[in-house]
Amino acid sequence: MKRDKISITEAELEIMNVLWASGEPMTAQQVSDTLHGKDWKYSTIATLFSRMVDKGTVTYEKRGRFFYYTPSINEKEYKTHETKNFISNLYNGSVKNLVASLFESKQMSAEDIDEIKKLFELEE
Amino acid sequence: MKRDKISITEAELEIMNVLWASGEPMTAQQVSDTLHGKDWKYSTIATLFSRMVDKGTVTYEKRGRFFYYTPSINEKEYKTHETKNFISNLYNGSVKNLVASLFESKQMSAEDIDEIKKLFELEE
DNA sequence: GATTACAGTCTACACTTGTAGATTCAATTT
DNA sequence: AAATTGAATCTACAAGTGTAGACTGTAATC
Numbered sequence: 001m002k003r004d005k006i007s008i009t010e011a012e013l014e015i016m017n018v019l020w021a022s023g024e025p026m027t028a029q030q031v032s033d034t035l036h037g038k039d040w041k042y043s044t045i046a047t048l049f050s051r052m053v054d055k056g057t058v059t060y061e062k063r064g065r066f067f068y069y070t071p072s073i074n075e076k077e078y079k080t081h082e083t084k085n086f087i088s089n090l091y092n093g094s095v096k097n098l099v100a101s102l103f104e105s106k107q108m109s110a111e112d113i114d115e116i117k118k119l120f121e122l123e124e
Numbered sequence: 125m126k127r128d129k130i131s132i133t134e135a136e137l138e139i140m141n142v143l144w145a146s147g148e149p150m151t152a153q154q155v156s157d158t159l160h161g162k163d164w165k166y167s168t169i170a171t172l173f174s175r176m177v178d179k180g181t182v183t184y185e186k187r188g189r190f191f192y193y194t195p196s197i198n199e200k201e202y203k204t205h206e207t208k209n210f211i212s213n214l215y216n217g218s219v220k221n222l223v224a225s226l227f228e229s230k231q232m233s234a235e236d237i238d239e240i241k242k243l244f245e246l247e248e
Numbered sequence: 249g250a251t252t253a254c255a256g257t258c259t260a261c262a263c264t265t266g267t268a269g270a271t272t273c274a275a276t277t278t
Numbered sequence: 279a280a281a282t283t284g285a286a287t288c289t290a291c292a293a294g295t296g297t298a299g300a301c302t303g304t305a306a307t308c
Contacts, residue, residue: 043268079214080229090203096236103243105204112220117244119227167298
């Protein structure tokens with residue numbers, strides 16, 4: 001089962017998102033609190049962190065008795081890369097196809113449309 | 125490991141894409157030929173098909189000595205759904221964020237941009 | 249009818265992922 | 279110092295995935 005070098009599973013991504021959003025090192029407990037929605041047991045989060053450390057997607061630093069975790073991969077880069085893969089897998093690599101599909105399926109809010117129009121107007 | 129009811133793995137998706145693109149029932153061999161790029165052994169494809177039949181993502185019909193497979197789930201619906209999840213996981217559910225990111229990261233070709241502009245102009 | 253091919257089925261296996269209880273070890277409190 | 283507490287680590291396990299060799303049975307060919 002060959003996989004891409006740096007992989008972040010769905011569960012791990014939830015943690016990465018918390019870390020990225022926070023912008024600073026967090027303990028497993030803090031992440032757990034932020035993720036109160038999901039009711040993961042502490043040890044589940046700990047396992048995920050330990051796997052992430054192994055994979056190298058986060059690093060930690062020990063302060064007192066706590067480990068503070070920091071993402072070691074760049075959010076923008078990672079997401080851009082994943083988006084590219086996604087478009088490649090589902091939309092034959094065509095951004096146009098993706099956007100057309102979003103359009104058709106009415107997944108865009110009025111604000112989305114406005115904002116996007118602005119983007120494109122700046123462009124001309 | 126609880127997963128969404130109807131799941132299509134990455135490998136399975138490649139097959140589904142072939143089936144969807146073809147628009148008509150295909151044998152495992154035909155799919156294999158179409159997928160010559162990946163060099164999957166025949167039995168790999170057969171295993172994938174058999175799992176897909178189990179999951180209910182394809183059905184087959186026996187004609188002579190061959191099985192002809194047909195997707196049993198709708199491409200548009202499936203992709204729309206997956207796209208929604210994707211945006212939810214990576215872009216906090218915001219289509220605008222996605223499109224902005226595509227913009228920034230220069231993943232759009234000139235044609236993409238033209239086509240997309242057309243879409244949005246129709247809209248006003 | 250015997251032989252050959254080849255499509256489909258079985259079996260296999262290592263790695264991944266989600267999920268978490270049990271255990272350990274150091275810090276904190278009494 | 280002893281007891282308590284709570285992180286971090288270890289161990290565990292079932293289901294899912296990628297990948298494919300071995301086997302079987304029937305259709306096509308000699």
